[in-house]
Amino acid sequence: MAGKITKSSKHIEFYLGVSEVAPILIGVIPFGITFGVLGAEYGFTAVQTFLMSSIIFAGASQVAFIQLASTGTVPLIIILSVGIINLRHVLYSAAISRYLAGLPVKWKIPLSYLLTDQAFAVTIKHMENEGESEFSHYYLLGSGITLWLAWQASTLIGILLGKTIPEELNLGFAIPLVFLALIAPEIVKHKSHALSALSAGAAAVILHDLPSNLWIIFSSGIGLAVGVMINRISSNAGDKNR
Amino acid sequence: MIWATIAISGLVTFLLRFSVIYQVKRSNIPEWLENILKYVPTSIFAALIFPAVFLGDSNSVELIGNPKILAALAALAVAIVMKNVIITIITGMSVLWVLTLI
Numbered sequence: 425m426a427g428k429i430t431k432s433s434k435h436i437e438f439y440l441g442v443s444e445v446a447p448i449l450i451g452v453i454p455f456g457i458t459f460g461v462l463g464a465e466y467g468f469t470a471v472q473t474f475l476m477s478s479i480i481f482a483g484a485s486q487v488a489f490i491q492l493a494s495t496g497t498v499p500l501i502i503i504l505s506v507g508i509i510n511l512r513h514v515l516y517s518a519a520i521s522r523y524l525a526g527l528p529v530k531w532k533i534p535l536s537y538l539l540t541d542q543a544f545a546v547t548i549k550h551m552e553n554e555g556e557s558e559f560s561h562y563y564l565l566g567s568g569i570t571l572w573l574a575w576q577a578s579t580l581i582g583i584l585l586g587k588t589i590p591e592e593l594n595l596g597f598a599i600p601l602v603f604l605a606l607i608a609p610e611i612v613k614h615k616s617h618a619l620s621a622l623s624a625g626a627a628a629v630i631l632h633d634l635p636s637n638l639w640i641i642f643s644s645g646i647g648l649a650v651g652v653m654i655n656r657i658s659s660n661a662g663d664k665n666r
Numbered sequence: 667m668i669w670a671t672i673a674i675s676g677l678v679t680f681l682l683r684f685s686v687i688y689q690v691k692r693s694n695i696p697e698w699l700e701n702i703l704k705y706v707p708t709s710i711f712a713a714l715i716f717p718a719v720f721l722g723d724s725n726s727v728e729l730i731g732n733p734k735i736l737a738a739l740a741a742l743a744v745a746i747v748m749k750n751v752i753i754t755i756i757t758g759m760s761v762l763w764v765l766t767l768i
Contacts, residue, residue: 450759472668480679481679482679485675502671510678548707598755601741601759603712604715604742604758605749621709643713647709652702
């Protein structure tokens with residue numbers, strides 16, 4: 425039956441994407457609500473705040489946007505900051521590109537728009553496990569649309585209620601926990617992944633005060649370099665032992 | 667002006683996400699690049715996890731009396747054994763809440 429094209433396999437992939445991203449909403453929804461509240465606090469209209477979530481659709485950079493704009497920062501600097509904060513998405517785009525390579529542009533555009541941290545996290549995991557398959561992009565569509573709806577709805581809730589979920593609950597901590605759950609198996613399996621994670625993490629803590637969230641791109645760059653180097657060293661050593 | 671800034675910020679964000687996806691037409695990415703890209707999730711997510719765990723409210727490193735460290739370690743252990751996102755979240759959040767209450 426392998427490779428047989430059935431309508432239901434699209435549905436299965438889509439549904440898998442929806443269901444596997446669902447737990448992440450525990451962390452995403454409080455973040456969206458917080459953003460909705462912040463928008464009003466920083467002097468943005470309800471429509472501006474809401475449409476920012478639809479147009480930009482990248483939480484951390486949206487928060488930076490309203491903070492910068494409210495202090496009278498010139499538009500060019502705001503746009504540059506948003507660009508730098510979201511630079512990591514180029515790496516997501518690259519890492520996921522081989523799985524979307526055969527798709528027409530009319531698919532690539534919406535899927536790119538939906539490629540947030542969380543959608544990438546669950547989708548790349550799914551695709552790496554399943555390998556290249558004809559309908560795996562439906563998984564990204566399912567997880568992406570779910571996150572999109574949750575983000576718009578929670579922004580709206582924040583705007584309307586004007587009240588955030590009590591900070592003491594720390595619900596935002598669910599997001600790093602999800603990332604942890606997704607990278608843990610690789611870290612345990614491969615030394616190169618473990619050292620890559622440790623060096624990227626340590627660098628992120630050390631570089632955290634850099635402006636415009638530049639630490640994200642620098643520390644992940646360090647993690648990439650360490651992972652590749654360790655991988656090369658250990659495979660060379662393996663060759664010699666042979 | 668604010669609308670233009672929002673629109674361009676959105677366009678920039680979209681183009682960053684679209685950049686490589688658009689260009690790769692067949693899955694013939696060279697092996698050396700594959701070898702780098704497979705570390706993307708590990709590196710970026712570790713970079714996002716560590717500050718969320720180790721930094722306190724004032725953005726300084728908090729090693730002592732920081733409940734998030736134990737919560738993350740418990741979650742990590744569960745993630746390794748169970749390989750399940752929901753159970754990992756429940757474990758991490760429960761440990762965090764219990765330690766915060768104490």
